[in-house]
Amino acid sequence: MVKNTILVVDDEVSILNLMKQAFTRAGYEVRTAGGAKEALETLNEEKIHVIFSDLNMPEMNGLELCRKIRKEMPMAIVIAMTGHASLFELADCREAGFDDYFIKPVSISTLVETAEKAFKKIERWTGS
DSSP states (O other): OOOOEEEEEOSOHHHHHHHHHHHHHTTOEEEEESSHHHHHHHHHHSOOOEEEEESOOSSSOHHHHHHHHHHHOTTOEEEEEESOTTTSOHHHHHHHTOSEEEESSOOHHHHHHHHHHHHHHHHHHHTO
């Protein structure tokens, strides 16, 4: 059975803390990463199928991160979040392999609903 664990990737600590608290309250296990490299390390250690990632991060942006995740975990559900919509066009996000895209600020209820739908999709795909 797939564990309902979410990975949140963002270089803003306040966003990480807010999302961790919200997803934990909704009943999910949550891992956080302050950047793409840390996220990839976490994904190498633990199979996590639902990832919420910021797009504008130092060292490696969210588009590059998503492409790397897709190579290793094609079944993962990867959701983009950005406060800089003009920097990252929706077409670029689709090409990179993101499943969904939100412009910050986004409501916590919307993110929790998105996570619920993602886990239901994974359950259909895996039959677990």
